[in-house]
Amino acid sequence: MSIYEILFWFLTIMAISSALGVILSRNPITSVLFLIVTFFAISGHYILLNAQFLAIVNIIVYAGAIMVLFLFVIMLMNLNADVEPQKGRLLQLAGVIAGGVLFLVILAALKSATVLPLEKTSSDIGLIKNLGRVLFTQFVLPFEISSVLFLSAMIGAIVIGKKEETKNPLTP
Amino acid sequence: MKAIIATTILGIIMMFAGIMAKEKKPLTTLATILLVILLGVNIWDLTNTSSLAPESLFNNMLRIDRYALWFNTLMTGCTLLYVLLVGREIQKVGEHVAEYFALIFFILCGVYLLSCYNNLLILFIGIEIMSIPQYILAGSDKRNLKSSEASLKYFLMGAFTTGILLMGITLLYGATGSFNIVSFSFLQSDHLNTLALAGILFIMMAFSFKVSAAPMHMWTPDVYDGSPTAFTAYMATIVKAAAFFAFLRLFQVSFGSLSSHWTFVLAIITAATLLVGNLTAVFQQSVKRMLAYSSIAQAGFMLFAILAVNAVAWQGIIIYAVAYSIATIGIFTVLMKLKDYTYDGFNGLAKKEPLLAFVSTIFLFSLAGIPLTAGFMAKYYVLQALIQQGSLLWLVIFGLLMASISVYYYFRVIIAMYFKQGAAELNSPVSGTDKFMLVFTCFLVILLGIFPQLLLGNI
Amino acid sequence: MRLLLTYSFSSLSSHIHAWLISSMGDGMAALVAEMVIVGISLIVFLVPLCFFLGYMERKVAAFMQLRLGPNRVGPKGSMQIVADTVKLLFKEGLTPTASDKFLFNLAPVIVVVTSMLVMAPIAFAKDFQIWDLSIGVLYVTSISSIAVIGILMAGWSSYNKYSLLGAMRSGAQIVSYELSIGLSILSVIVLTGSLKMSDIVMSQQNGWWIFKGHLPMWISFVIFVIASTAEINRAPFDLTEAEQELTAGFHTEYSGMKFAMFLLSEYINLFVVSAIAATLFLGGWMPFHIGHWELFNHIMDFIPSSIWFMGKTFFIIFIIMQFRWTFPRLRVDQLLTLEWKYLLPISMVNILLATLIAIMGWHF
Numbered sequence: 001m002s003i004y005e006i007l008f009w010f011l012t013i014m015a016i017s018s019a020l021g022v023i024l025s026r027n028p029i030t031s032v033l034f035l036i037v038t039f040f041a042i043s044g045h046y047i048l049l050n051a052q053f054l055a056i057v058n059i060i061v062y063a064g065a066i067m068v069l070f071l072f073v074i075m076l077m078n079l080n081a082d083v084e085p086q087k088g089r090l091l092q093l094a095g096v097i098a099g100g101v102l103f104l105v106i107l108a109a110l111k112s113a114t115v116l117p118l119e120k121t122s123s124d125i126g127l128i129k130n131l132g133r134v135l136f137t138q139f140v141l142p143f144e145i146s147s148v149l150f151l152s153a154m155i156g157a158i159v160i161g162k163k164e165e166t167k168n169p170l171t172p
Numbered sequence: 173m174k175a176i177i178a179t180t181i182l183g184i185i186m187m188f189a190g191i192m193a194k195e196k197k198p199l200t201t202l203a204t205i206l207l208v209i210l211l212g213v214n215i216w217d218l219t220n221t222s223s224l225a226p227e228s229l230f231n232n233m234l235r236i237d238r239y240a241l242w243f244n245t246l247m248t249g250c251t252l253l254y255v256l257l258v259g260r261e262i263q264k265v266g267e268h269v270a271e272y273f274a275l276i277f278f279i280l281c282g283v284y285l286l287s288c289y290n291n292l293l294i295l296f297i298g299i300e301i302m303s304i305p306q307y308i309l310a311g312s313d314k315r316n317l318k319s320s321e322a323s324l325k326y327f328l329m330g331a332f333t334t335g336i337l338l339m340g341i342t343l344l345y346g347a348t349g350s351f352n353i354v355s356f357s358f359l360q361s362d363h364l365n366t367l368a369l370a371g372i373l374f375i376m377m378a379f380s381f382k383v384s385a386a387p388m389h390m391w392t393p394d395v396y397d398g399s400p401t402a403f404t405a406y407m408a409t410i411v412k413a414a415a416f417f418a419f420l421r422l423f424q425v426s427f428g429s430l431s432s433h434w435t436f437v438l439a440i441i442t443a444a445t446l447l448v449g450n451l452t453a454v455f456q457q458s459v460k461r462m463l464a465y466s467s468i469a470q471a472g473f474m475l476f477a478i479l480a481v482n483a484v485a486w487q488g489i490i491i492y493a494v495a496y497s498i499a500t501i502g503i504f505t506v507l508m509k510l511k512d513y514t515y516d517g518f519n520g521l522a523k524k525e526p527l528l529a530f531v532s533t534i535f536l537f538s539l540a541g542i543p544l545t546a547g548f549m550a551k552y553y554v555l556q557a558l559i560q561q562g563s564l565l566w567l568v569i570f571g572l573l574m575a576s577i578s579v580y581y582y583f584r585v586i587i588a589m590y591f592k593q594g595a596a597e598l599n600s601p602v603s604g605t606d607k608f609m610l611v612f613t614c615f616l617v618i619l620l621g622i623f624p625q626l627l628l629g630n631i
Numbered sequence: 632m633r634l635l636l637t638y639s640f641s642s643l644s645s646h647i648h649a650w651l652i653s654s655m656g657d658g659m660a661a662l663v664a665e666m667v668i669v670g671i672s673l674i675v676f677l678v679p680l681c682f683f684l685g686y687m688e689r690k691v692a693a694f695m696q697l698r699l700g701p702n703r704v705g706p707k708g709s710m711q712i713v714a715d716t717v718k719l720l721f722k723e724g725l726t727p728t729a730s731d732k733f734l735f736n737l738a739p740v741i742v743v744v745t746s747m748l749v750m751a752p753i754a755f756a757k758d759f760q761i762w763d764l765s766i767g768v769l770y771v772t773s774i775s776s777i778a779v780i781g782i783l784m785a786g787w788s789s790y791n792k793y794s795l796l797g798a799m800r801s802g803a804q805i806v807s808y809e810l811s812i813g814l815s816i817l818s819v820i821v822l823t824g825s826l827k828m829s830d831i832v833m834s835q836q837n838g839w840w841i842f843k844g845h846l847p848m849w850i851s852f853v854i855f856v857i858a859s860t861a862e863i864n865r866a867p868f869d870l871t872e873a874e875q876e877l878t879a880g881f882h883t884e885y886s887g888m889k890f891a892m893f894l895l896s897e898y899i900n901l902f903v904v905s906a907i908a909a910t911l912f913l914g915g916w917m918p919f920h921i922g923h924w925e926l927f928n929h930i931m932d933f934i935p936s937s938i939w940f941m942g943k944t945f946f947i948i949f950i951i952m953q954f955r956w957t958f959p960r961l962r963v964d965q966l967l968t969l970e971w972k973y974l975l976p977i978s979m980v981n982i983l984l985a986t987l988i989a990i991m992g993w994h995f
Contacts, residue, residue, distance in 0.1 A: 003659060029787060033734075036780060056769045064776030065806055068783065072802050075787050075795065109343065109370035128766060128826060141230035142293045145285065148180055149301050152278040155187065156308035159268045159275075160323075 008048060015041035028074045032067060039063045053128040173229055173236060175244055176284045178213040182206045183277030190270025200259040203273040207252040210280070214245040228290065232352055235290035239486050242631050243287045243417050246490065247410050250497045251280060253616075254406055257505045257609050260600075261402040266312050272403075275305035279411060286418035292341045292351040295418060299337065299382065302414060303330050306407055310399040322398025329391045333381040340374025343367050353426040372427055372434055376441075379422075382415040385475060386444035389468045393452075396464035404460070405504035408467045413493035416474045420489050428481045438479055439567055446472035446574040453581045460513045462581055463503065466539060469578055470496055473554055473571060479564060480557035487628050488553035494627065495546035495620055499538035502613045505606075506532040511597040518585055519594025528602060529589045531610045538617045540582040541575050546620035551575065553624075641758035669761055673750060681898040685712040688952055695956040716891065724887035727790055734788035739885065739892035741781035746899040748774045752828045753906050756916050756937035760828065767828035768816055771907055772809065775862065778900070779805040782864075782871070785893075786881035797880025800963060801871040804861055807970040808868075811858040814978035815851040818985035819844075819911045822994055832915035839914035843994045847984040852912045854978050859904040860951055861966070863897065867958035868966060901948060909943035916940040 018041060021034035039062045046055035087095075124130055135143045186203060193199050218241045221227055226237035255262075255276075263269055282302030289295045307330060311323025345351060347368035381388040396404045427434065449469030456462040474492050477485040506528055510517050522529035538547035558568050589596075620627060648665065655661045686701070686709055693700025701708030726732055752767035754760045764770060779802055786798020820826060822844055823834045834840075841848050861868035872880030882893045909915060916936035920928045961969065988994050 003662070029731075029734075033780075033784070052764065052766050053769070056766050056773045060769070060773040060776055063780070064773060065809070068776075068779050068802055068806055071780065071783050071787075072799065075783065076799065105370055105373070109366040112366045138231050139233075139293070141233040142291075142297050145176070145281075145294075145297055145301070148183075148278055148281050149297065149304060151184070151187075152275055152301065152305045152308070155271050155274060155278075156304065159266075159271050159308055160311055160314070162268070 004048065007044070011041045011044040011048070015045070029071065032070050032074060035070075036063045036067050039067070050124065050127070051131075053131055173217065173234055173284070173288065175210065175214045175217055175248075176281055178210055179277050179281045179284065182210055183274045183281070186270055186277055187274040188270075190268065190274075193270065196263040196269045199269045199273060200255070200263060203276075204252070204255055204259065206277070207248065207255055210277075211245070211248045211252055214241070214248050217241055218245050233291045233294050234285075234288045235354065236288045238631060239490065240288035240417075240421075243414075243490055243493070244284050246494050246627075247283055247287075247413065247497075248280065250410055250413075250494065250501070251276065251406075253498065253609075253613060254410070254501050257501060257606075257613065258402045258405055258508065260606075261400075261505075261508045265400045265402055266314065268312070272309065272312060275309055276406065279305045279406075283410065283414040286414050287421070289418065289421070290353055292344065292353065295353075295422065296334075296337065296341060298418065299415075300334065302411055303334075303382075306403075306411060309403040310395055310407070312403065313400045316398075316400075318398035319400060322395045325391055325398075326395045329381070333378050333388070336374050336381075337378035340371045340376075340378060343371030343374060345371075347371060353422060369433055372430070373437070375422065376434060376438060379415065379419040380441055383412055383419060383471050383474070384468050385441050385471055386448045386468070387441070389445065389448060389471075392468055393461055393464040396467065397458070397461050401460065401504060401508050404464075405501050405508075408463070408504075409497035409500045412467065412471065413474075413489075413497055416471075416478070416489055416493065420478050420485060423478050424481055424485065431481045435479060435481075435564070438475065439564055442472055442475040442479060443567060443570055445469070445475060446571060450574045450577045450581075454577065456581070457515065458513045459507060459515060459518065459585060462585075463500070463507070466578065466581070467500070469574065470539070472574070473551055476554040476558045476567070476571065479567070480554070480561040482557060482560055484553060484557035484560055487631060488550070488557045490631060491546070491553050491620070491624060491628060492550035495538060495550035495617070498613055498616055498620075499535045499545075499547060502535040502610065502617070503532055503539065505610065505613075506535070509598055509600065509602060509606075511599050515584060515588050516594065518588040518596055519592040521589040521596040524596055525598070525602060527607055527610070531614045532589065533586050534614045534617055536582040536585055538621070540579045542579075544618065544621045546617045546624075549621055549624040553628075673747065673761070677747065677750075677895075677899060680902060681895050682712045682716070684898040684901060684948070685715075685894075687948070691949065691952040692956055695953065719887055719891040722887035724889050725884070727884050729790040730884065731788040731790070734784050735884075736889070738781050738785035738788060739889045739896075741784065742778055742896045743892045743899070745774055745778040745781065746896040746903060749903045750899075753903065754828050754832050754910060754915050755940055756935070759937070763827060763829050766826045768820065768826045768831070768907075768911070771903075772813055772816065775900070775903070776805070776809055778896070782881050785885070789881070789884040791884050793877040793879075794881050794883050797871045797877045797883070801864055801881060803963075804864070804868060804870065804966060807967060808858040808861040808974075811854050811970060811974040811978050812862060814975070814982050815855040815858070816907075816911060818847055818851045818978075818982045821982065821985050821989045822848075828910060828915075832910060832917060835914040835917050838920065839912065839917065841912045844985065844988060845994065847981050847988060848912060850977065850981045851985070852908070854974055854981070855908055855912070856947065856950065858970075858974060859908065860954055861970070863900040863904055865897075865901065865951060866955035867960050869960060870963060870966060901951065902944065905944045905947035905951065906940070908947050909940065913943045913947075914939075915943075 015038055018034045018037040022031045022038065025031050025034060039058060043055040043058045043063075046052070046058060186199075186206060189199060189202055193202075217236075221236060221238075221241060226235050228235050255273075262272055265272065279302050282298045282300075282305075285294055285298030285301065289298055307323055307327040310326050311320050313319035341351070344367075347365055348355070377388065380386075381391075384392040396408060399407065423431075423434070423438075445468060449465050449467075449472055453462050453465035453469060456465060474489060474496075477489040477492065480488070507513065509528065510521075521532075534545065538545035541547045541551040555568055555571065558564055558571075588594075647668070648661075651661045651664050655664060689708075689711070690700045692698075701711035704710040704714045726735055749771050751762040752760065752764055752770055754763075782801045782805075783798045786794040786796075786801070789795070819831065819840055822840060823831050825831060825834070835843070837843075841852055844851075864871045870880075871877075872882065877883070882890060885893060916939050918928075918931040918934060918936070918939050920931060
């Protein structure tokens with residue numbers, strides 16, 4: 001086994017087990033921390049694919065900013081295990097069946113899948129210069145149009161977050 | 173594609189207008205003017221690309237054809253109609269009127285992207301651009317707990333669906349190595365493997381959510397009911413129509429040759445949608461909620477067009493989108509005038525406001541698919557498309573059966589208005605402009621019902 | 632003498648590399664051994680550095696307040712910090728009963744590890760760098776943004792209101808000020824055209840960015856220093872551990888070695904932030920040159936690159952330490968107002984200016 005393979009399997013096991021940790025742990029804080037570990041593992045995979053920029057941005061945006069805000073909110077809300085609504089047996093069973101069927105479908109799909117070979121020429125695509133070039137030529141429309149998405153999200157933050165002045169403070 | 177750029181710029185203008193404007197009324201006027209400009213830009217686009225050959229833009233990211241341009245123009249027209257009818261109600265929702273209108277412009281940007289996307293990335297971004305403003309609009313009435321609930325519910329479910337959509341896109345990419353929906357590998361059915369099939373299934377599920385088809389319809393009643401009615405009218409019409417157009421585009425243009433693989437699943441979804449939508453609508457007490465379920469039922473009919481996979485389907489979806497949008501916006505406008513949203517709230521409306529009662533009768537006729545209204549023609553075209561497809565006649569019969577059930581709950585409103593005693597209370601007096609606009613909308617419904625060729629002849 | 636001046640550290644590292652490969656073979660073992668060597672040398676460098684910074688902090692404080700500062704242990708009190716460390720080493724590391732024990736013990740480790748990881752791309756001297764990765768600057772911002780997770784962990788797991796409040800403040804603070812830091816770094820990147828640390832340093836061969844880039848670079852530099860002071864939770868932005876309100880903020884419950892680790896990471900962060908500022912704006916290890924003054928430039932070249940680097944870094948450290956005794960502590964709302972209403976818009980406009988300069992080629 002080469003170093004590459006060792007790292008690959010290590011990261012894979014880390015990603016999957018911490019992803020399982022996210023959904024299995026009772027404590028929401030632990031869940032978020034597991035999620036952060038998952039992001040790190042995925043970033044590691046990006047580095048293995050020579051996509052260093054993507055790896056680092058993944059860490060900055062997800063682990064560094066979004067997850068911190070998540071932690072923030074969860075810590076302030078002080079969630080406990082007993083506040084969680086208990087699902088009925090029937091609902092749990094339905095969930096298990098639905099999830100199991102989905103799992104089977106994906107498994108069947110992956111089993112007989114013919115995976116396309118990776119393009120050899122694009123192995124340096126993850127480097128920031130190449131990525132930038134591709135983003136501004138081939139993918140310029142999705143890249144630019146996402147700004148509309150972010151703009152509307154920002155407007156949303158203001159519309160929802162700003163205090164509305166009611167004329168009569170007594171009426172709710 | 174000038175309209176995409178125009179709508180973004182106009183949205184930003186609208187957003188900044190909020191800083192200048194002291195009152196709300198000029199903002200509505202401004203939004204109307206900007207929408208007229210946008211409609212003009214759309215028509216400009218339409219006349220410029222009159223050639224039949226589709227035009228590819230931005231490295232094949234967009235592929236603009238006649239259907240897409242017509243759809244865009246019509247949806248912009250519907251939005252203009254919507255703002256003219258509902259503009260005053262939007263002012264009442266909250267303080268951030270300029271932002272609401274800006275968000276509507278951004279939704280239109282998403283609609284344009286969805287009508288002419290040629291790449292799954294654009295599909296994804298388009299759906300997101302269309303959805304995120306909706307989550308905000310759903311929760312814009314912050315003093316109302318139900319509105320916040322609707323927003324949160326819609327957001328969580330929508331985010332989850334986005335995950336499913338992305339999963340589907342990923343699987344398709346894994347199978348074909350391409351995001352381009354008309355590329356060679358995408359269209360070849362013998363090249364197919366299960367990875368692609370699973371991807372198609374995932375994407376189908378995600379679309380079913382966006383158009384509120386049966387197993388994924390759970391959010392619809394709560395969201396439509398909880399959101400401010402002014403925005404429900406928009407969500408239930410133009411946005412839904414755009415989702416359908418995108419659905420049709422992907423499943424006809426690129427998965428059309430594989431239809432034998434997915435038709436059965438989608439047929440079951442369609443049947444379930446019709447059944448659930450119509451039967452549940454029967455038991456509703458609130459007209460707003462009934463309209464939410466009726467929008468699920470209508471989605472069932474629009475799914476016919478997707479199942480059909482033929483040229484009539486395009487015409488069917490466009491005329492259905494327009495007919496359904498106009499009628500639904502109309503009936504929501506009437507609903508907003510009333511204080512009480514239950515059936516009892518409509519009691520005796522005919523005596524108090526005969527005009528209001530008359531126009532809502534026409535809108536309900538159209539929704540039920542009574543001849544001489546646009547709704548009839550719309551249903552006619554989608555059914556015809558499905559009959560031409562040939563293999564799903566049972567679904568056609570089932571659809572007709574369900575259409576007859578739908579007559580029951582639409583007519584309950586009419587009966588309440590004309591034959592029941594009571595004093596329907598109005599929220600606000602109906603002004604002359606309102607009356608004129610409602611009659612104009614009504615006129616459109618009938619015009620489209622009698623001369624559908626006015627619209628379809630050009631497409 | 633000449634040899635000493637032109638000596639490049641790369642020859643030393645390549646000697647070690649060659650020796651390791653010859654003795655261990657070209658495989659995992661050599662790589663692991665190199666990593667261990669790097670790790671040990673980093674720790675050997677960092678611990679005295681932190682001792683010195685601790686001593687310097689006290690002396691600067693004393694200087695600012697017209698006091699003497701530590702003067703009992705060792706010559707001029709220089710051994711005071713060592714004595715303190717020994718004291719901390721022998722103290723009992725308490726873990727509160729109600730705390731989440733695992734996270735409580737993990738938090739200080741994460742904080743220290745993240746601050747040490749940030750050292751990787753820093754160019755200490757000519758050809759002396761642990762890992763010159765192609766996205767060096769982004770790496771620094773990303774890893775330093777992880778430290779806040781450790782702080783939040785510490786605050787939450789302590790099961791103490793003060794700790795939690797301190798951690799919350801820290802979270803809000805770091806997430807906000809990261810934006811300004813990112814933008815001011817970006818303005819340098821726009822001019823350099825590379826994220827690589829060595830490229831950034833090399834681009835300042837004919838002058839440091841703060842001189843070459845005109846006004847936008849000055850603004851970036853000031854914003855960077857302000858924002859990074861906030862990012863490392865130092866006064867006047869030390870709401871995280873505001874003594875009067877929160878006892879000691881997120882590390883209220885920590886004692887002994889675990890507490891020492893927080894202290895350690897604080898000083899490492901101080902060093903790292905200053906080193907980055909020195910690299911980006913003050914030319915890293917590049918000597919100070921003035922236009923065509925050949926003789927002057929030549930004399931400057933004689934000063935070893937590591938001394939240049941350390942000199943610049945400690946200059947910035949000195950400034951940041953002076954902040955502590957110059958400005959009163961901000962309130963939470965003032966803190967957020969400063970970032971969102973002043974620093975962020977300014978840095979956004981500033982980056983546009985920097986881009987303009989880069990496009991027009993007005994820098995020299």
